[in-house]
Amino acid sequence: MSTLNLPEPIAAYFAAEHNPAALANCFTPHAVMTDFGHRYAGIDAIKAFVAEVSAKYSATSEPIAIDREDGCQLVRTRVTGNFPGSPTVLLYRFRLERGLIASLEITA
Template sequence: MELPKVVGRFIETQNNYDSKAYTDCFTVTAIVHDEGRIHNGKEEIRQWIEHANEIYRSSMEPLNYEQSGSNGVLTSKVSGTFPGSPIVLKFHLEFKNELIASLKVTG
């Protein structure tokens, strides 16, 4: 499956639990929607992913990727230390200047 560079980095940095490199995949003003919460900007995104990495130790296995214009949907099997693991999640991505401007995680 062919992935944009930033999506490949997004997956790799998640699987390596590298919060700094993960955050670098996002624009300065990026927004993340996950588990009913909104995280605005790189600092809040870094705090969110560090917390999630500590609690869930999740890794992603990409199953499918579709892109239309500046939007993409990554479907991944996500495994970790959370109830119901593994699960399939969709990562709805919006890109700006080859970085992630918006991420919404859905089940």
């Protein structure tokens, strides 16, 4: 894992990337996650999506840079796994609320 100074809920998200139950603890109850245009609303939908993706791609994520924009944390992340184009760099756009992730959008 990188030595970036990530806010706690974001660091916890990356630390728990293959553990959907632990990952769910990083989000607000009504969080929304968007992955390449597909939207997952609520903890159960996010957990199901993460479990499916983890099993299918065995991807690992390494945050490599962090910036702020419009109240969000933008984390550039090197993602390596069993998918075409691996490794690649993706942008994770986190909006935090009361110490948890309220929304996450993942794009290329």
